[in-house]
Amino acid sequence: MTIAYPSSTQEPQLPWCQTPLKQSKALSRAAGCKVFMKLENLQPSGSYKSRGMGNMYLRSLAALPDPSRARFYCSSGGNAGLAAATAGKMLGIPTTVVVSKRTSELMKGKIRDMDADLHVFGDGLIEADEYMREELMKHDDGAVYCPPFDHPYVWEGNSTIINEIAQQLPASQPVPDAIIFSVGGGGLFNGIVKGMKAHGWDNVPIIAVETRGADSLATSMLLDEHHMLPAITSRATSLGARRVSKQTWEYARHGGKDAGLDVRSVVLSDDEALMGCVRLAEDERLLVEDACGVSVATVYNGALRRACPELREDSLVVVVVCGGSNVTMEMLMEAKAKTGEESETELPVKELPVKKIAKEVTVKDKTVPSSPTRLPNPTRWSWRWKIRNN
Numbered sequence: 001m002t003i004a005y006p007s008s009t010q011e012p013q014l015p016w017c018q019t020p021l022k023q024s025k026a027l028s029r030a031a032g033c034k035v036f037m038k039l040e041n042l043q044p045s046g047s048y049k050s051r052g053m054g055n056m057y058l059r060s061l062a063a064l065p066d067p068s069r070a071r072f073y074c075s076s077g078g079n080a081g082l083a084a085a086t087a088g089k090m091l092g093i094p095t096t097v098v099v100s101k102r103t104s105e106l107m108k109g110k111i112r113d114m115d116a117d118l119h120v121f122g123d124g125l126i127e128a129d130e131y132m133r134e135e136l137m138k139h140d141d142g143a144v145y146c147p148p149f150d151h152p153y154v155w156e157g158n159s160t161i162i163n164e165i166a167q168q169l170p171a172s173q174p175v176p177d178a179i180i181f182s183v184g185g186g187g188l189f190n191g192i193v194k195g196m197k198a199h200g201w202d203n204v205p206i207i208a209v210e211t212r213g214a215d216s217l218a219t220s221m222l223l224d225e226h227h228m229l230p231a232i233t234s235r236a237t238s239l240g241a242r243r244v245s246k247q248t249w250e251y252a253r254h255g256g257k258d259a260g261l262d263v264r265s266v267v268l269s270d271d272e273a274l275m276g277c278v279r280l281a282e283d284e285r286l287l288v289e290d291a292c293g294v295s296v297a298t299v300y301n302g303a304l305r306r307a308c309p310e311l312r313e314d315s316l317v318v319v320v321v322c323g324g325s326n327v328t329m330e331m332l333m334e335a336k337a338k339t340g341e342e343s344e345t346e347l348p349v350k351e352l353p354v355k356k357i358a359k360e361v362t363v364k365d366k367t368v369p370s371s372p373t374r375l376p377n378p379t380r381w382s383w384r385w386k387i388r389n390n
Helices: 025-031 049-063 079-091 105-113 125-139 152-168 187-198 216-223 246-259 270-284 290-300 303-307 329-346 380-388
Strands: 021-023 034-039 071-076 095-099 117-120 143-146 178-182 206-211 263-268 316-321 360-363 366-369
Touching: 021 152, 025 034, 025 270, 025 290, 034 152, 049 071, 049 079, 049 143, 049 152, 049 187, 071 079, 071 125, 079 095, 079 105, 095 105, 095 125, 105 117, 117 125, 125 143, 152 187, 178 187, 178 290, 187 206, 187 246, 206 216, 206 290, 216 246, 216 263, 246 263, 263 290, 263 303, 270 290, 270 329, 290 303, 290 316
Parallel strands: 034 316, 071 095, 071 143, 095 117, 178 206, 178 316, 206 263
Antiparallel strands: 021 034, 360 366
């Protein structure tokens, strides 16, 4: 699919846009190497989802015998639905979005603002999707199904991120030394891999980041099976796919070796994801969801260096700032205040044991160590926040 980007003086011809690749002084200082941000938070819907959903619309419309009869249907936790609604509005295509009861009023309002027909059903994405397909699409001859992440059209759209990065990197370093991004269901993962393979970047380390409680990829890699989580317990609900797509699993199993890739999994806590959001707002004046903040947190907290010890001072790393629209500054402040209260009330700092507590979890007759339980511990950034807001 040939994509011609409009100039700044033309009306948009695509339901997504080319985004900047910007070096961050703060992230580079924290990582001890050059860190560039791919600013997908600047997409029309506020997240990279505009690429996949936009391409889904364009490809599907081109294949339909009568596009004028089409209505697109998308089940979503929020951002994919907003991307679908935004693409539908930009292209003049009627769109129905089904979200679960867990979706925030903020996101539901944004989807309605795009003139989509919004339905709320079930306690999670699986129930919402089943209701949409069995109750709504069944009676619509023009229905077009838009999976939120598990479709080749979505992956193709997301792969344009790499096409742009390849054009935007400095001539002196045309290939990054690592690329960092968050993983939910795997739509972004699959698209980035597709783009990397097209550009011959197979050996570039992929740092696949998740929050604890939404770590379906990390758990699958640990157990060496395509595993489904029993439930999503992370606050980063935009990463809340209980199981990654089959294609994602095939790319990532055995650390990517089977697919000729180098995949390294990182799992951080919800509080670390929140820290990433706060620091990004302070340092770069960018407002993103926890699902995006967790990738940024890998740079701030040293997880990048632990995952890629081979990085040098002159190495170049790209972090995909995937965005997310379910966030306001007030939401960040409330979450941070709540985190601070829990840290103060559970245990005094002086009584915290030095060692981390490890548990064992039995999954299908396999006993594996879970991620270490992190005891409350006010960190430098949390004290800085508290001082600034008192």
